Every structure is written in structure tokens, then in C-alpha cells.
Amino acid sequence: MSHSTTELRVPDGTPFQQVSDLLTGLYRLILAPSETTRRVFYDTFDWAIFHDGGALECRTQRSTRRLIRSDLDGASPPLSQSLAGEPGFASDLPLGPVRERILPICGIRRLLPRVEIESHVTVFRLVNDDAETLLRVELEAMIARNPGGDTCGPLASRIHLVAEPYHEQIAQEVADLLTERLGLEAVETPILSEALSACGRSPGDYSSKIEDRLDPDQRSDEALKALLRSLFATLVANLDGAREHLDSEFLHDLRVATRRTRSVLGQAKGVFPADLLEDYKVRFAWLQQITGPVRDLDVYLLDFDRYREALPARLRPSLGAVHSFLSARRSEQQGHLAVAMDSPPFADLMREWRIFLETPVAEHPAEPKAARPIKALADERIRRMAKRVRREGLAIRPDSPATDLHELRKSCKKLRYLMELFQSLYPRAKIARLIKLLKALLDHLGLVQDLAVQAEHLLDWAKQMQAEARADTETLLAMGALVGQLLGRQEQARADFAEVFDHYLHDDHQALFRALFGRS
Numbered sequence: 001m002s003h004s005t006t007e008l009r010v011p012d013g014t015p016f017q018q019v020s021d022l023l024t025g026l027y028r029l030i031l032a033p034s035e036t037t038r039r040v041f042y043d044t045f046d047w048a049i050f051h052d053g054g055a056l057e058c059r060t061q062r063s064t065r066r067l068i069r070s071d072l073d074g075a076s077p078p079l080s081q082s083l084a085g086e087p088g089f090a091s092d093l094p095l096g097p098v099r100e101r102i103l104p105i106c107g108i109r110r111l112l113p114r115v116e117i118e119s120h121v122t123v124f125r126l127v128n129d130d131a132e133t134l135l136r137v138e139l140e141a142m143i144a145r146n147p148g149g150d151t152c153g154p155l156a157s158r159i160h161l162v163a164e165p166y167h168e169q170i171a172q173e174v175a176d177l178l179t180e181r182l183g184l185e186a187v188e189t190p191i192l193s194e195a196l197s198a199c200g201r202s203p204g205d206y207s208s209k210i211e212d213r214l215d216p217d218q219r220s221d222e223a224l225k226a227l228l229r230s231l232f233a234t235l236v237a238n239l240d241g242a243r244e245h246l247d248s249e250f251l252h253d254l255r256v257a258t259r260r261t262r263s264v265l266g267q268a269k270g271v272f273p274a275d276l277l278e279d280y281k282v283r284f285a286w287l288q289q290i291t292g293p294v295r296d297l298d299v300y301l302l303d304f305d306r307y308r309e310a311l312p313a314r315l316r317p318s319l320g321a322v323h324s325f326l327s328a329r330r331s332e333q334q335g336h337l338a339v340a341m342d343s344p345p346f347a348d349l350m351r352e353w354r355i356f357l358e359t360p361v362a363e364h365p366a367e368p369k370a371a372r373p374i375k376a377l378a379d380e381r382i383r384r385m386a387k388r389v390r391r392e393g394l395a396i397r398p399d400s401p402a403t404d405l406h407e408l409r410k411s412c413k414k415l416r417y418l419m420e421l422f423q424s425l426y427p428r429a430k431i432a433r434l435i436k437l438l439k440a441l442l443d444h445l446g447l448v449q450d451l452a453v454q455a456e457h458l459l460d461w462a463k464q465m466q467a468e469a470r471a472d473t474e475t476l477l478a479m480g481a482l483v484g485q486l487l488g489r490q491e492q493a494r495a496d497f498a499e500v501f502d503h504y505l506h507d508d509h510q511a512l513f514r515a516l517f518g519r520s
Contacts, residue, residue, distance in 0.1 A: 004168050006175050008184040010157040016122060016139045019159065022181055023124065023137065023174070030131075032123035037061045039117040040147060041192050042087055043203075044109035045241060045250065050203040052105045055192045056098070058087060069098045072190045087111045089247070108302060110247040113147035114203075115195045117155070126170065134170045136162040144195040152199035158187060208234055208253045210260075213424045216375035220271045221361045223374035227421055228264055229357045231257045236350070242291070243341050245334050248298040255295055258288050263417035267381045270369035276356070283349050290340045297330040300454070310485055311478060318478035321471055325461065378422040383517040385415040390510075393501045402452065405497070409445040412438060426516050434516070437509055444493065444500045451490035455483045 010019070023029055038060045043049045049056050049069070056069050067087060070078040081096030090106040093099040119142045126135040138160040144152040159178065163171035178184040196203055212230050214223050235257040241250030262284050265277050304323055308316045340346060365371055392408045416438045423431045462479045465471035471479070503509075 004163045004171065006161040006163070006171050007187040008159045008161070008175060008178060009187050010159060011183050011185070012156065014157075014182055014184075016141070016157070018182060019139060019178065020122075020124065022177070023126070026177070027126050027174075028128070029137075030125045030127055032125055032136075034123065035061060035119075035121045037119040037121060039119060041114050041116070041195070042111040043114050044106050045112060045247075046109065046206055046208065047204045048105045048107075048109060049102060050192075054102075055190060056087075056102060056111070057192075058083060067093070067096075067098045069101050072192070108247060109249050112246070115152075115192070115199055115201070116145040116147050117191065117195050118143045118145065126174070133164055134167045135164065135174060136160075137174070138162065142191075142195075144198040146199055152195075155191070155194055155198060158191075159184065206237055208256065210420050210423070214374055214422065216425055217373045219361065219370065220372045220374045220377045221365060221367070221370040224264055224268055224271055225357055225361065228261060231261045231264070232353065232357060235261070239341065243338050245294075248295075248302060251291060251295055251298065255288065255291050258284055258291070259413070260417050260421065262288065263414055264421065266414065267418060270367055271372075271377070272367060272370070280353065280356075283345075286345070287349065290337060293333040294330060294337050296457075297326055297333060300326055300457075301330065307482055311481055315474070315478040315481055318472075318474040319482075321465065321475045322461070322479060325465055325470055374422075375425050378418070378425055379517045382415065382418050382422065383513075385411065385418055386513055386517065389415055390505070393504070396497065396501070398495075398498075402449070405445060405448055405494075409442065409449060412442045412445060416442060430512060430516060434509070434512060437504060441500060441504045444497065448490060448493045448497065451486045451493065455486040455490065458483050458486070 010016075020029070040058045040060075042056045042058060050072070053072055054069055055072055056067070059066050059068055065083050066080050067083040068078050068080045079097040079101055081094070081098045083094070087093060089108070089110055090099060090103045091108075093103075119140050121141075122139040124137040124139075125133045126137060127133055140158045140160065142155040142157070144155055146152060161171040161174055175184075179186075193203055210227075210230065212227055214226070235254055238250045238254040238257070241247070242254045245251070262281060265281050265284065268277055301323070304319075304326070308319050311319070361370065369377060389408065389411050392404070392411055396404055396408065416435060419431060419435050419438065423435070458479055462471065462476055466476060
């Protein structure tokens with residue numbers, strides 16, 4: 001049978017001695033051995049567990065280490081399982097209730113230490129005349145630290161009243177007494193939030209989503225710089241994780257921020273000087289280029305189980321050599337990327353771009369559209385790109401070359417980024433509907449292209465593995481079978497394009513485009 005726990009916050013300056021003196025005068029107390037506990041709270045870089053309403057901690061006490069997932073609001077009993085080492089990916093955790101609970105939330109993101117708490121707990125047992133424990137009183141003094149680093153400072157002390165079964169009334173009686181006599185308060189702030197605050201952080205302080213709220217009448221140069229600063233902050237936040245390859249999403253978010261930056265630069269003609277735009281277009285294109293090989297290999301490895309399952313059971317084991325080959329290639333490319341990210345051209349790009357973004361706009365700009373209201377500029381650029389998507393899509397025929405679909409995909413990406421960047425200027429539900437519509441079209445175009453590219457890469461890798469004697473006959477046969485499946489799916493996706501694009505062109509959808517962005 002589970003115990004019930006009441007948690008109270010001790011006001012600053014109230015010594016534990018007052019608590020023990022008060023209880024000793026009214027109850028029979030037995031002092032139990034004190035305990036020191038190390039608690040390290042983990043979450044993904046994008047705070048997936050916190051956003052799910054939970055906290056995850058690795059609690060080490062004596063020689064025992066447990067992984068505990070609790071609700072921030074305390075609505076449900078905590079989940080707990082033993083743990084041998086430090087948590088990494090949720091998928092690598094041993095089977096248990098915590099793993100089962102957090103795996104769908106964390107996905108492919110690594111669990112990272114966010115804050116550490118060292119607790120010193122003084123324990124009393126409140127007993128009856130027969131020495132039966134009625135209530136366990138835990139007086140906890142805590143210090144917050146950055147994970148493996150400096151001490152942030154002490155936290156407000158807490159008292160935990162852990163009632164034995166059928167003795168909850170005693171816990172309530174003691175809680176009322178401590179509240180009335182010593183001014184103790186019910187705990188309202190989760191210890192995770194309090195510890196992070198002591199270390200100068202707040203949970204949920206990172207998101208790759210675009211959350212800037214733009215004023216429709218704001219000058220275009222000011223608004224675009226605000227967006228670019230936000231994108232740069234996202235890019236910088238992911239640099240270390242991408243350089244060290246902590247998980248694949250660091251590089252993914254860095255690349256998305258880079259693509260969005262390039263999209264803004266591509267639509268900033270007349271807002272910023274032409275030579276400046278051209279310079280940074282080239283330099284951010286270089287950043288996109290050097291991060292591409294690792295990201296491509298990440299995608300193949302993330303999808304590898306799906307590739308394996310697509311084959312007959314007899315051929316699946318033969319793909320093991322392919323996985324080893326791709327893993328080695330990724331490690332090699334990751335080394336090249338780390339060198340590029342430590343190079344002078346990269347450092348110069350980061351430094352000079354920051355200077356540009358932090359330089360105030362001119363009061364009287366020379367560029368003709370710099371002072372134009374951002375809403376008018378956004379309408380014009382989105383309208384123009386939507387017209388291009390419509391024109392390019394209508395030109396696609398069953399025998400059109402693959403390059404035509406690739407160009408359409410690039411135009412769709414630019415349109416999507418524009419709508420996402422400027423979405424705060426439009427009614428939320430309506431712009432979200434169009435972004436979702438465009439995403440469906442993009443997903444299909446991506447499928448058409450990616451399947452063909454994947455098949456081509458597999459053929460190239462098969463040749464390399466054969467030349468390097470890293471693939472036997474069965475591995476090559478399995479790779480050939482997989483290429484055949486990919487090309488078959490690609491042909492079907494290509495055949496389905498007309499139906500998908502017809503849905504995009506539906507009168508209701510196009511009417512919504514005109515209503516939001518005006519007629520071309």
C-alpha cells in the first residue's frame with residue numbers, strides 16, 4: 001500500500017531546530033539516520049518532458065540509483081525504476097515504467113542533465129506508545145548546481161510528511177500545526193523550476209518554433225532584423241550539440257534556422273543593401289552545404305529499421321554491413337563538420353552576422369522598401385511566391401523531368417517559410433490551415449525526390465562497399481532489393497502527384513490565399 005506525502009516550504013530564516021523542538025514537545029519522536037541525496041534532473045534540449053507536465057530525475061542515495069518520473073502538479077504517483085548508469089536516450093533505458101512513459105515523448109532526442117540538487121535530509125519518526133511509526137518527518141536542506149559545475153545557491157528548505165497507511169490524519173494534524181505556529185506554506189513551485197531559477201534558467205527556455213509577434217505597421221527593416229535575430233539565437237543554441245552530435249535534432253534545428261535565414265535574405269531585396277544580401281546568401285549557403293552530408297546520413301540511419309522491415313525476413317540480416325558502413329561514414333563526416341565549424345570562415349560568419357543584426361537600422365534608410373510596413377511587404381512576397389508555386393505546379397506533366405518537381409519543391413519550401421515567419425501578422429487559424437495544406441504538398445514532393453535520391457545513394461554505396469570488400473553477395477542482393485522497393489514507391493508517388501496538387505488548388509484553399517494575402 002502506498003504512502004501519502006504532504007510537502008511544506010520552510011520560510012527563509014526558519015531553522016530546522018524550531019521544527020524539531022515544536023514536534024518534540026507534542027509528539028514522541030525518534031531520530032533516524034540522516035541521508036544525503038544527489039538528484040540530477042534530465043530533459044531533452046527542447047524540454048519535451050517538461051512540456052508533457054513532468055520532471056525526470058536520476059536520484060542517487062547511498063549506493064542506490066533510481067530514475068523517477070513525476071508529475072509537476074503531483075496529480076499522479078511518481079513512476080520509478082532502477083538505473084545502472086547515466087540516462088542517454090530513452091530508447092536505451094532498461095525496460096520499466098519510466099522508459100515506457102517517456103519514450104513516446106522524447107523520441108530520438110538525448111536526455112541531457114539540466115540541473116542538479118544536493119539534498120541533506122534529517123529524518124524523524126513520529127511513533128506511538130508501541131514504537132509503531134505513524135509519520136515520517138523529513139527535513140530537507142538543498143543546494144542547486146549546474147550539472148557537474150558551479151553551485152548556484154541554496155534553495156528554500158522543505159519538509160515532507162510521509163504518512164504510513166491509515167495515518168493520513170496525523171500528517172494533516174502536523175501540517176496544520178507547522179503552518180499555524182511556524183508559518184510553513186504548502187509547496188506551489190515544483191523543485192525543478194525553483195532549482196533552474198536559482199541557476200538563472202527557466203524550463204522551456206528553448207524552442208525551434210517561430211514565436212515572434214510582429215506589428216503590422218512596423219518598418220520592414222526592423223521587423224526582418226527581429227526575425228533574423230530570433231533565427232540566429234536558435235542557430236547558436238544548437239551549435240555545441242551539432243558539433244558534438246549529442247543527437248541528430250541539434251543539426252536538424254541548426255539547418256532549419258539556416259534555411260529560414262536564407263529565405264528571409266532571399267525576400268529582403270529593397271530592404272537591405274544588395275551587396276550585403278548577396279554576401280550573406282553565399283555564406284549561409286556554404287553553412288547549409290557543410291552540414292548536409294551528416295544530416296543525410298542521420299536520416300538514413302534513423303530510417304534504417306524501416307528499410308530493414310521493408311525487406312523479406314530472409315534478407316534483413318544482410319543489411320547489418322550497410323548499417324556499419326553508414327555509421328562509419330557519418331563519423332567521418334561528423335569530423336569534417338567539426339573542423340569546418342571551428343574554422344575562421346565560420347567564426348567570421350558568426351561574428352559579422354551578429355554585428356549586423358545588433359546594429360540599429362538607419363533612421364533614414366537608403367533602401368526603398370526598408371521603411372515600408374512589414375504587413376504590406378509580407379503580403380506582396382507571399383502572394384508572389386504562391387503565384388510561382390501555382391504556375392510551376394500546373395506545368396508539371398507525367399513526363400516532366402525530375403528537376404521540375406525539384407524546383408517546385410524549392411518554391412514550396414520558400415512559401416512555407418515565408419508563411420511561418422510572418423504568421424503572427426495573420427489570423428492564427430487561417431494561416432495555420434494554409435501552412436498545413438502546404439506541408440502536405442511538400443511532404444509528397446519530398447517523398448518523390450527523397451526516394452529517388454535514396455535509391456541512387458544505395459547504388460553508389462553498393463559499388464563502394466563491393467570495391468572495399470565490405471559487402472558479400474547477400475548484402476548486395478539485399479541492397480538491390482531495397483533499391484527496387486524504393487524506386488517502386490517513387491514511381492507510385494510520382495503518379496499520385498496530380499491528385500495531391502489538385503487538392504492544393506481546391507477553390508476553397510485558393511480563396512483563403514486571396515483573402516489573407518490579396519489578389520495577384
